[in-house]
Amino acid sequence: xxxxxxxxxxxxxxxxxxxxxxxxxxxxxxxxxxxxxxxxxxxxxxxxxxxxxxxxxxxxxxxxxxxxxxxxxxxxxxxxxxxxxxxxxxxxxxxxxxxxxxxxxxxxxxxxxxxxxxxxxxxxxxxxxxxxxxxxxxxxxxxxxxxxxxxxxxxxxxxxxxxxxxxxxxxxxxxxxxxxxxxxxxxxxxxxxxxxxxxxxxxxxxxxxxxxxxxxxxxxxxxxxxxxxxxxxxxxxxxxxxxxxxxxxxxxxxxxxxxxxxxxxxxxxxxxxxxxxxxxxxxxxxxxxxxxx
Amino acid sequence: xxxxxxxxxxxxxxxxxxxxxxxxxxxxxxxxxxxxxxxxxxxxxxxxxxxxxxxxxxxxxxxxxxxxxxxxxxxxxxxxxxxxxxxxxxxxxxxxxxxxxxxxxxxxxxxxxxxxxxxxxxxxxxxxxxxxxxxxxxxxxxxxxxxxxxxxxxxxxxxxxxxxxxxxxxxxxxxxxxxxxxxxxxxxxxxxxxxxxxxxxxxxxxxxxxxxxxxxxxxxxxxxxxxxxxxxxxxxxxxxxxxxxxxxxxxxxxxxxxxxxxxxxxxxxxxxxxxxxxxxxxxxxxxxxxxxx
Ligand SMILES: Nc1ncnc2c1ncn2[C@@H]1O[C@H](COP(=O)(O)OP(=O)(O)OP(=O)(O)O)[C@@H](O)[C@H]1O
Ligand SMILES: [Mg+2]
Numbered sequence: 001x002x003x004x005x006x007x008x009x010x011x012x013x014x015x016x017x018x019x020x021x022x023x024x025x026x027x028x029x030x031x032x033x034x035x036x037x038x039x040x041x042x043x044x045x046x047x048x049x050x051x052x053x054x055x056x057x058x059x060x061x062x063x064x065x066x067x068x069x070x071x072x073x074x075x076x077x078x079x080x081x082x083x084x085x086x087x088x089x090x091x092x093x094x095x096x097x098x099x100x101x102x103x104x105x106x107x108x109x110x111x112x113x114x115x116x117x118x119x120x121x122x123x124x125x126x127x128x129x130x131x132x133x134x135x136x137x138x139x140x141x142x143x144x145x146x147x148x149x150x151x152x153x154x155x156x157x158x159x160x161x162x163x164x165x166x167x168x169x170x171x172x173x174x175x176x177x178x179x180x181x182x183x184x185x186x187x188x189x190x191x192x193x194x195x196x197x198x199x200x201x202x203x204x205x206x207x208x209x210x211x212x213x214x215x216x217x218x219x220x221x222x223x224x225x226x227x228x229x230x231x232x233x234x235x236x237x238x239x240x241x242x243x244x245x246x247x248x249x250x251x252x253x254x255x256x257x258x259x260x261x262x263x264x265x266x267x268x269x270x271x272x273x274x275x276x277x278x279x280x281x282x283x284x285x286x287x288x289x290x291x292x293x
Numbered sequence: 294x295x296x297x298x299x300x301x302x303x304x305x306x307x308x309x310x311x312x313x314x315x316x317x318x319x320x321x322x323x324x325x326x327x328x329x330x331x332x333x334x335x336x337x338x339x340x341x342x343x344x345x346x347x348x349x350x351x352x353x354x355x356x357x358x359x360x361x362x363x364x365x366x367x368x369x370x371x372x373x374x375x376x377x378x379x380x381x382x383x384x385x386x387x388x389x390x391x392x393x394x395x396x397x398x399x400x401x402x403x404x405x406x407x408x409x410x411x412x413x414x415x416x417x418x419x420x421x422x423x424x425x426x427x428x429x430x431x432x433x434x435x436x437x438x439x440x441x442x443x444x445x446x447x448x449x450x451x452x453x454x455x456x457x458x459x460x461x462x463x464x465x466x467x468x469x470x471x472x473x474x475x476x477x478x479x480x481x482x483x484x485x486x487x488x489x490x491x492x493x494x495x496x497x498x499x500x501x502x503x504x505x506x507x508x509x510x511x512x513x514x515x516x517x518x519x520x521x522x523x524x525x526x527x528x529x530x531x532x533x534x535x536x537x538x539x540x541x542x543x544x545x546x547x548x549x550x551x552x553x554x555x556x557x558x559x560x561x562x563x564x565x566x567x568x569x570x571x572x573x574x575x576x577x578x579x580x581x582x583x584x585x586x
Contacts, residue, residue, distance in 0.1 A: 061480070099478065102478040160481075
């Protein structure tokens, strides 16, 4: 299987302007991250808040430009793709279903947006495709011409998914797509993601900090900690025996009770290694190398 | 949320219903509408030629006063011109100045606000600087100086007012744009390959439009008042064109003997400006999610 998405050593530091004359302060958000996502798989990224997951997603979506490193999509350097070609390959699903739909446009308009921007089809064709997707993501047709404030959070997320599928992309970048939803709705949306993956042959870069969700949907998993990927590998072995101390801490903090699986070992010494922030002492315990294919 | 979902009234109809319950909005809308109709159909409504002098009927009082005549409902001025006809034609000047200034200033201010608010960074610094420069000038004083230099006429008044009073549009549109800019639906449009102008026009403008409308009406009232003031000072509309400000200026010398020469156009200005302001306030109340409390 070939890699659909290859991220090579990308780094990004935010420049925070503190004053007009003082030099900008650098906040490293992503530090030399590398990973591959193979066609047809679900790659999950987990990590605590502020670990750089969303920043990584924005880098992949070209909403941010990396300071260093490169991203390859479908064998082509992402930065050389035209906006049109890029949109045909990669589409986003965001976390907040309220912020992700324009409150002043109807659901029909929202879903059609990517195809209207791309052009090349008649208005009728565009609307037909939107209608088809509307039903495909499980929305009742009577809502087609309503506004986002008339539907629920789960329905909004379905609209966002339909919009992302409008251009028939290969890769969906989902930044915590279920974490703003009720648990029961979460399950429905996850099921939808699984179904759509089958019928559209999708690949997901799936960000979440809900490990139960990740265990259910992901083929592989990457753990981010302070801007770096500290461990990545297949899901099942990861849950059985996480290698990196931070992963163990992450797992132990959620405790998913599954029959036959022992509780993961928590190393106390990890917390001490966190507190001394020197990269020199952190580096040796990073276990990514051994997990890469 | 659930109730809304079951009945699903179209938001447009909801908005209509709320508008019809808003007294100030109705009053302002009605007066402005009547004034517009009067201005458009002035030649059919006005009983006399507004600039035809008839020295035989100089300084006739209005109908309800001693010596009033039914063919001169509001009396005549010092040159024997029918006051009602001058009032009717004078509405044209007020409305043309009001609307044209609104369009010019609205276009300049909104464009600056959109660009500064959307792009941010250096571009926004420049926009903010331009706005600050404008704000540090005393607007009406500059208008006075420029018009006394180039000479007053309808066109110069509109141009000068339009080129000066865009600051409120710029400030408000910039802030409103900044609030929308970071929404995820903007990110979705960017990933879809939409250009900045497309995003501003299709995604941001609908969210900012109600702010622009509110300011437009308030600024229109300001422009109407400014034209009246300039004409009153002899710097605006040239005689014999009827303008309400000019009518007050010409009636001033008869203030004690014939006060109606001043208060009739005075009330006209007052009502139109009041109506426009009420309309603006009403629009602001109605554009708020829950309306006025
Ligand atoms: N626009 C920005 N300007 C400055 N710093 C930023 C910006 N966006 C993110 N950061 C910083 O970058 C780091 C990573 O943020 P990011 O949003 O990627 O985290 P995250 O893993 O997505 O967290 P969460 O789980 O809370 O969504 C954080 O320290 C954050 O404060
Ligand atoms: Mg995030």
